[in-house]
Amino acid sequence: MPYSLVINFVPRSPLLKTHLNGRNFHALFLDLVSSVDKDLGTQLHQQQSEKAFTLSPVQIRLNRKLMQWSYHRAIAPGTPCWWRITLLDDSLFGKLAHLWLNINRTEPWQLGSAELDIISILSNPQSQQPWANFISYTRLYEQALDGTDSQTSQQARKINFRFCTPTTFRKTQYDVSLPDRDLIFRSLLKRWNQYSEIPLEFTETIFEPIYPSFFDIRTEMVSDKRSKFIGCVGEMSFSILGDVNAQIIKQINTLADFSFYAGIGRKTPMGMGQVSRY
Incomplete structure (x- = not known):
């Protein structure tokens, strides 16, 4: 079953331009995975072939036509941000279900050298957030x-x-x-x-x-x-x-x-x- 999850977060410290690149997004995702399944995090990190997930760049607003992928300045602390993860493999979502239900909201997560607080994770479609959704392959x-x-x-x-x-x-x-x-x-x-x-x-x-x-x-x-x-x-x-x-x-x-x-x-x-x- 494909899932499209939207993670809402707020940075504690400035998100510098150098933090906002694909390598850091990828590292944050692997940290999230490793927090509930260290072996799976290692496996995904070492995987060289087709990967069962996609990641968007960090977003600070909703533009229904384009996402933002480059930044001219840092994102200030306290700015509401969102970030999209899609999962294509049923087993991957199942292994991470504990993460979505029990995300640690007291300790900060790292994006590059910046700290951030995860506020919520959306999986159901929202009128103000069309990037969240899920559907079975059969239904699709x-x-x-x-x-x-x-x-x-x-x-x-x-x-x-x-x-x-x-x-x-x-x-x-x-x-x-x-x-x-x-x-x-x-x-x-x-x-x-x-x-x-x-x-x-x-x-x-x-x-x-x-x-x-x-x-x-x-x-x-x-x-x-x-x-x-x-x-x-x-x-x-x-x-x-x-x-x-x-x-x-x-x-x-x-x-x-x-x-x-x-x-x-x-x-x-x-x-x-x-x-x-x-």
């Missing part, structure tokens, strides 16, 4: 549109993505910041088949009916002391064209809906590839 598949309903047939053939943090892809030996149909949907298919109990059959023709119909994207850079990545942010739409089997339409929509939890592309455990479907 069942509710995906297949184009057979006349009232939603056009909607079923339109896939609108919003790249809310810089999104990049690995192609051969290099990173590519220009998304295309295959890069996006292959990324989603790989994660879906790895974590869901409803594997989708892959064929070379499954994505052929998908064509770009609109894009308003630009490149942005994500950097820390060790590395720099160029990714795209903005909006991109695809249309499903031609005489397409309802099952194929359903599978494509399943993957598009799944993007909210799985993210798209590389470095999703470091704050990149946060995506919404609109």
